[in-house]
Each structure stands twice: as structure tokens, then as C-alpha cells.
Amino acid sequence: MAHADPDTLADLVLEPGAVRESVHAHVTSCPECGAALDALRSARRATGAEPLVPVPDGLRARVLAEALGQGVAPQAADVAPVPLRRRHAVPLWLATAAAVIGLVAGLGLGRWTAADPVAAPEPDPEPTGAVVASAALTALDSDAPRGDVEAFDAADDVVQVSVRARELGGEPGFHEVWLINVDGKRMVALGILARGDDGTFEVPRRLIDEGYRILDISVEPDDGDPTHSGVSLARGELA
Amino acid sequence: MTVVRLPARSGPRYGGAVVGAAALEEAHEESMVALASRFRDGDEAALGEVFDRWSSLIHNFAVRALGDPHDAEDVTQQVFVAAWRSRATVTPGPSTFPAWLVGIARHKVADARAARARDARKVRAVAAVTTPDEHVAADVALAERLVVRQLVDQMDEPRRTVLLLAFWQDKPHSDIAATTGLPLGTVKSHLRRGLAQLHRVLEEVRHGSR
Numbered sequence: 001m002a003h004a005d006p007d008t009l010a011d012l013v014l015e016p017g018a019v020r021e022s023v024h025a026h027v028t029s030c031p032e033c034g035a036a037l038d039a040l041r042s043a044r045r046a047t048g049a050e051p052l053v054p055v056p057d058g059l060r061a062r063v064l065a066e067a068l069g070q071g072v073a074p075q076a077a078d079v080a081p082v083p084l085r086r087r088h089a090v091p092l093w094l095a096t097a098a099a100v101i102g103l104v105a106g107l108g109l110g111r112w113t114a115a116d117p118v119a120a121p122e123p124d125p126e127p128t129g130a131v132v133a134s135a136a137l138t139a140l141d142s143d144a145p146r147g148d149v150e151a152f153d154a155a156d157d158v159v160q161v162s163v164r165a166r167e168l169g170g171e172p173g174f175h176e177v178w179l180i181n182v183d184g185k186r187m188v189a190l191g192i193l194a195r196g197d198d199g200t201f202e203v204p205r206r207l208i209d210e211g212y213r214i215l216d217i218s219v220e221p222d223d224g225d226p227t228h229s230g231v232s233l234a235r236g237e238l239a
Numbered sequence: 240m241t242v243v244r245l246p247a248r249s250g251p252r253y254g255g256a257v258v259g260a261a262a263l264e265e266a267h268e269e270s271m272v273a274l275a276s277r278f279r280d281g282d283e284a285a286l287g288e289v290f291d292r293w294s295s296l297i298h299n300f301a302v303r304a305l306g307d308p309h310d311a312e313d314v315t316q317q318v319f320v321a322a323w324r325s326r327a328t329v330t331p332g333p334s335t336f337p338a339w340l341v342g343i344a345r346h347k348v349a350d351a352r353a354a355r356a357r358d359a360r361k362v363r364a365v366a367a368v369t370t371p372d373e374h375v376a377a378d379v380a381l382a383e384r385l386v387v388r389q390l391v392d393q394m395d396e397p398r399r400t401v402l403l404l405a406f407w408q409d410k411p412h413s414d415i416a417a418t419t420g421l422p423l424g425t426v427k428s429h430l431r432r433g434l435a436q437l438h439r440v441l442e443e444v445r446h447g448s449r
Contacts, residue, residue: 010431015412043438047406049388052295056312059298060290063316067323068283
């Protein structure tokens with residue numbers, strides 16, 4: 001018979017059961033078709049790698065500076081960190097706008113509705129620091145309220161993040177708290193909500209300044225895998 | 240370290256027929272050839288574009304091959320600087336960059352390992368490494384897997400999703416059609432063409448990395 005065409009060779013890899021027996025017989029006896037089929041099979045075997053992690057910040061500028069022998073201005077694509085509200089800080093509208101712009105530029109976060117920052121209530125006896133950022137938490141598949149989160153000044157370079165979640169549901173597993181960067185590419189785990197739906201976590205201020213502002217609560221199966229399960233119950237963006 | 244795909248609010252839905260699947264590939268390949276030509280001719284903006292597209296491929300390869308983020312960062316920088324300095328040797332083609340950059344990266348990784356072996360402070364790191372022959376085989380397999388992942392991640396939708404569902408999650412074709420809202424025949428044609436794309440790039444990597 002004639003040589004197998006490229007689509008037929010691909011089908012031998014993708015769904016061999018759907019390919020006629022005469023074709024199977026031909027490729028086993030024809031060195032040319034056999035080699036082409038082996039190559040496609042090896043391409044199929046090369047799948048499965050984890051997603052690539054982004055390169056460290058600053059590497060791009062260093063490469064361009066060394067290769068082109070010049071100082072390089074930061075690219076617009078680099079995430080501009082939004083400083084936290086201090087007593088005389090960036091106006092809130094500007095911080096929110098910048099964070100939203102960062103989000104639009106980010107990938108994979110889908111439709112995002114920035115939560116309106118809630119007015120900070122009188123904090124409980126502790127923590128005693130000033131509220132530097134807050135957010136309402138909402139579900140992801142609807143805008144149903146899921147509690148709130150506040151960030152307080154704890155020390156010079158530390159912010160205390162206080163999570164008060166509600167209606168997280170009864171899915172099996174435990175609830176883990178994360179900060180997702182507004183670049184949509186990076187995230188860090190803060191820890192587990194061990195005492196019901198409330199928890200406080202200390203975070204280096206630098207992280208929040210770098211754009212880790214989206215607080216996410218996930219339900220994690222007890223499988224020993226330290227990565228995010230992909231099942232988010234609540235989110236809110238600190239502003 | 241692994242990175243999770245950040246959970247999105249809802250998955251994408253696709254409908255309708257594939258419009259010009261072949262045209263999409265051709266347009267992509269033409270833009271890659273044009274980028275390689277600009278790079279060869281010393282267009283400084285092309286260096287930034289090449290870095291943006293392939294730096295994570297090279298950096299991930301170096302991290303996995305060397306096991307040290309700091310050394311990997313140095314190697315990544317060396318690879319792109321070396322590529323720029325030898326840009327006159329570029330032969331523009333649709334898969335020029337992954338093959339060429341991985342080839343440079345394999346040499347730089349080997350240099351970094353040799354430097355480690357000479358570096359008494361890293362005796363323990365050397366004690367833990369395997370023999371050079373094992374390195375070569377492992378490096379080739381690692382590079383191929385990362386090249387494939389990077390290529391699929393940068394494919395246009397819906398092909399990217401179709402390939403991820405089929406090759407990373409081993410979903411049956413009928414499930415993929417249901418998930419994406421694409422006709423079964425369209426799913427199959429994306430898989431056939433996508434597999435051929437992976438094969439073409441891997442061929443370049445195998446020939447270019449020797």
C-alpha cells in the first residue's frame with residue numbers, strides 16, 4: 001500500500017484503535033513510515049512537564065544591560081509595585097487603579113471584580129497597629145460575600161493580615177490562605193485556617209509592596225501536595 | 240518548586256469552527272522567522288522579545304539541571320548575552336530560537352558543573368551529582384519536555400487548551416469536545432496538527448543541540 005499520510009501517522013499515536021489494520025501492517029514493515037511514527041511518538045512522550053516558572057525580577061534588565069552595554073530603563077511590562085497606604089500615602093483610588101491595571105496585564109485570572117475596600121472598623125484589642133489595607137472577600141463563581149480581610153502595621157517591615165472568612169462550605173479538606181500577585185503569575189501560601197474561619201498571618205511588608213495583594217482561600221485535600229488545589233472558595237484584593 | 244495554574248473564575252468556552260488553523264501556524268512561523276532575522280541584524284528590540292519569549296524555558300532548564308537558583312540565574316544571563324554576541328551565526332527558521340538557545344544553555348550548564356567540580360566549597364554538591372554521560376541523557380530529555388511545555392503554553396487558543404487536556408490530563412477526545420464546545424473533528428484536527436508542531440520543534444532541538 002502507499003505510505004501513510006501525516007494525519008494517519010498522527011492518528012496512530014492519538015488513537016491507534018481507530019486506524020485500519022492494513023495501515024498498522026504497513027508501518028511495521030515500512031522503515032520510512034516506522035521512523036516517522038517513532039518521531040511522533042517521542043513528541044507525545046515529551047509532554048507532561050509542569051508549567052514553567054517565571055524568571056527572577058531584574059534578570060531581563062541585567063541581560064539587556066550586559067548585552068547592549070547600557071543602562072536599561074525599567075520596562076512598562078515590569079510590575080510596578082503599589083506601596084501600601086501609610087498615613088500620607090498614595091491616594092486609595094490610585095492604588096486601586098494601579099492594581100487593577102496590573103491585573104488586566106496579568107494572565108489567567110479570568111474576570112476579576114476588585115472588591116470595594118470596606119471602611120476599617122475599630123480593630124479588636126489586638127492587633128494594635130493602624131489598618132494599612134483591607135478587602136471584602138467574595139466567592140469566585142458569584143459575588144456572594146465570604147467575609148473580609150484587613151492588614152495592620154505590626155512592625156517596621158511586617159504586616160499582620162487578619163482573615164475573617166464565613167460560609168466557606170463543608171467540602172472535605174482544610175482551608176489554606178494564599179497571597180496571589182497582581183501579575184497573575186506568582187503566589188505564596190500564608191498558612192492554614194486552623195481555628196474555624198478566622199486567622200492572622202504575619203507577612204513581610206515587601207511582599208505586599210511587590211504586588212502580592214490578592215488574598216485567596218482554597219480548600220486543600222489532605223494529600224501532602226503543597227501546591228494550590230485550584231479550588232478557591234474566596235478572594236479579595238487588599239487595597 | 241512547582242507553580243500552580245492560578246485558579247480562574249471560570250474556564251474558557253469555545254464554539255464554532257476552527258478558522259484557518261493552518262493559517263495561524265503559518266503566521267506564527269513567519270513571525271518567528273522575521274524575529275530571527277531582526278535578531279541576526281542586530282535589532283536591539285528583538286533581543287528583548289527573544290528574552291521575553293524564551294527566558295523562562297532557559298531558566299527552568301538551568302534550575303532543574305543545576306539545582307541551584309542562583310547558578311541558574313547566572314547561566315540564563317550568560318545564555319542570552321552569548322546568543323546576542325553570536326547573533327551573526329543565526330539561521331532564521333520557524334524553530335530557530337528554542338533549538339539554538341537550548342544548545343547554548345547545555346554548554347553553559349556543563350561549564351557551571353565543571354566550575355563546581357573545581358570549587359572546593361561545593362564538594363558536597365559534587366558528591367551528589369551523577370556521571371557526565373547520565374547528565375547528557377537527562378539534560379536532553381529535560382530540555383525536550385520544557386521546550387514542548389513552552390511551545391504549547393504559547394499556542395493560540397483553543398489549540399493550547401485542547402493539547403493540555405489531551406496530553407497533560409489524558410482526557411478522551413469526546414470529553415475535550417464537550418469541555419471546549421468544539422466539534423469532535425475539530426478537536427482531532429487540533430491534536431494532529433499540534434502533535435506535528437511539537438515534532439517539528441523537537442527535531443530542530445535534537446539537531447541544533449549537538
